[in-house]
Amino acid sequence: MQNLIISAVLLGIMASAPVFAGSCRVSKTIHEEISTEGISELRVNALAGYLDIQPGAADKVNFTGRACTDEEEWLPYLTLDIERNNNILELTVIIPYEDHDFGAAYAHMDIDLRIPFDLQTKVKDSSGDIFIHGVSVSRIDDSSGHIRIDQNKTSLEIRDSSGNMKIRDLLGDLEIVDSSGDIEVRNVTGSVRIPRDSSGDIDIETVTGEVIIERDGSGDIKIQDVQSNVEIGSDGSGGIKIRDIKGEVLIGSDGSGSVNIVNVSGSLMIIAKGSGDVHTHGIEGQISLPR
Secondary structure, three states: OEEEEEEEEEEEOOOOOOOOOOOOOOOEEEEEEEEOOOOOOOEEEEEEOOOEEEEEEOOEEEEEEEEEEEHHHHHHHOOOEEEEOOOEEEEEEEEEOOOOOOOOOOEEEEEEEEEEOOOEEEEEEEEOEEEEHHHHHHEEEEEEEEEEEEOOOOEEEEEEEEOOOOEEEEEEEEEEEEOOOOOOEEEEOOOEEEEEEOOEEEEEEEOOOOEEEEEEEEEEEEEEEOOOOOEEEEEEEEEEEEEEEOOOEOOOOOOOOOOOEEEOOOOOOEEEEEOOOOOEEEEOOOOOOOO
């Protein structure tokens, strides 16, 4: 079966753009069925509104968008651009916030997308919740809104500004850069890496590879059932709970909050510790704690 990838270019939203509202005074439905013959890359851009991506037919992309705004005259401005460039299919939602002729008080488009399950998909989104189930999304760039991902079939990179995220049953590696919001991860066949998280709790459970959190600002960290090493480079504030780790545990520095580490097959090292107690139990390797 062909590998496909979805591609779209994100349109910027200026500070003066109409505010995304939950109401929908007038609306229209945009439906497009697009063949994926000869397509190996597909990128999708969604603006304000929810985005739902699930598996569909093996040889086509089905796009359904519900465009909403406050007055009938603005509906024709809300469209979908479809472009093929060699083996790339590009889907771009058009809401012309910067157009001086566009005077809507609010405008958004809710999207239901059905794609081949093995389609390598890249998503850019501005605001609104994202739900992804049973497909192959490889990258998400998101500004705001909650993210829920279940049974993703490939490695995934997420760049997110705000909103909670829940990720379950991912085949491959996971990398997350996040500004605010809680992160919950369950069942990753691969490694988990978080280069930066500013605020919000992190809860990671059942990972076959290693777990690396390079820098965390505030919020609790809970890591459980990891088949390889766990490393936390630096943590600002919040408690840390780590248990059932088959490899080694390394914490570079911890600012404030208690640290509880239980059942580690390898060694444990904490290089620097601020305020808060450290409790350990069931560490099979060498223990090195700051004095």
